[in-house]
Amino acid sequence: MDTISDTNPLFCHYPLKITCPSCGHYGFTRCITARGNCSYLTACIVFVFCCPFFWIPLVIPTTKDWVHYCTKCDTELGRFFTGILSLFFLNLIMENLIKEEPPQYSPPVQRTVIVGNPGLFGDYPMQVTCGNCQKTINTTTTEENGLLVWIAIIVILIVFFPLAWVPLVSSSCKDVSHYCPSCGAKLGIYKRL
DSSP, X not given: OOBXXXXXXXXXXXXXXXXXXXXXXXXXXXXXXXOOHHHHHHXXXXXXXXXXXXXXXXXXXXXXXXXXXXXXXXOEEEEEOOSHHHHHHHHHHHHHHHHSOOOTTSOOOXXXXXXXXXXXXXXXXXXXXXXXXXXXXXXXXXXXXXXXXXXXXXXXXXXXXXXXXXXXXXXXXXXXXXXXXXXXXXXXXXXXX
């Protein structure tokens, strides 16, 4: 399996439609999660404070990197470095990245958020008409840490700190984003709080 050494900082936690620099295939990337520096660093920190639970950051997707591969030639195209530590600095990083020009091998991807009925989206995929590509599709959903997760972590830290990681792995606490599988546009988000 080949690897492209130059990673694209515009990769994220869902598939993107790009052109592979190795084979020239234009299509969505295949995303998988892989342990990264944040996984190991968080495991070491948990080991210091709560030894029996040190393994949890190694298995939850919150601390893992998202690796993008070409679906045709299986070349690694880039990584999205995620995790607990990067969540705090994501806004600062994104402000700097938006100012830069996108890489030449990546065509511009239009991400449109369709604003509509706030009660329209739920925590499950649903059939809607995409406002970007005008196709009737079943949405693709991804879970994201929202305000409820961070409030729950703070409350649990005060009450019983060894269980503060539970909201990070609990689907019932996370916000759910809906994407169009055809064009990749963000259609909306279901916020728990």
